[in-house]
Amino acid sequence: MYLFYISLKNSFVYRYSMFFSCLGSILVIYINILLWKSLYKENTEMIQYMIRYTIMSNIIAMIYTPGISDSIGGKVSSGAFVIDLLRPINIFAMSWQTELAKTVSKFVVQGLPIAIIFIPLLYRGVYSNILLVLLALILGHILLVLIYALIGFLAFAIIEIWPLKLLIEDTIRLFAGSFLPIAILPGLLKSIATVLPFRFLYSFPLELLFAKVQGESILTNYLILLGWICVFIVLNFIVYKMALRKAVVQGG
Secondary structure: OHHHHHHHHHHOOOHHHHHHHHHHHHHHHHHHHHHHHHHOOOOHHHHHHHHHHHHHHHHHHHHOOOOHHHHHHHHHHHOOHHHHOOOOOOHHHHHHHHHHHHHHHHHHHHHHHHHHHOHHHHOOOOOOOHHHHHHHHHHHHHHHHHHHHHHHHOHHHHOOOHHHHHHHHHHHHHHOOOOOOHHHOOHHHHHHHHHOHHHHOOHHHHHHHOOOOOOHHHHHHHHHHHHHHHHHHHHHHHHHHHHHHHHHHOOO
């Protein structure tokens, strides 16, 4: 974990950048709050729910960093990742430790101040299943890392991964429940969101937090989430082997 500590120290170097990122997140939350107050001005209960949903969604976003795709993709496209095979730590673990350090620093510098600032709006809600929520967030972080690692390894085939990365980011914004709860999406979009794995990043932990999912549904969702993680582990392994074979053949 030495690489993690080094990356964590480096991430705190750009304090002004992180400060303005935090300020930007706070402004976005305030704008969303004003939007929900305008849309649901006749429904006080819905306004309070959407305000809590918006704040918690933005805090959760701090633990998701997609940078691992660029870290892996750059080395794969150039063939430089073959050199990493000589090191005592593999490219995935090395890239993940760097991203984990960014996640921790981002949460400390941005997530905690946001939580503190918006405490007056958060404490009115009723929260439950805190341990299950934490477990869902940890598994969600793993799922996101695997998704973007797969994009990075695909660089051996598509060279420029940024269009695919952008597509995934936009898809996550729409179908993960980061901005809108999946429950209020139109019928077709709701059905698509239910099938895709992205809902486990935001919608599922937030539904747990606000007691919108209970009983056997919790266990079912966890099993599906673990199933998706296994799927992406297998996909990453397959694509990694293909990328390694191509890099070796090309003399990378």
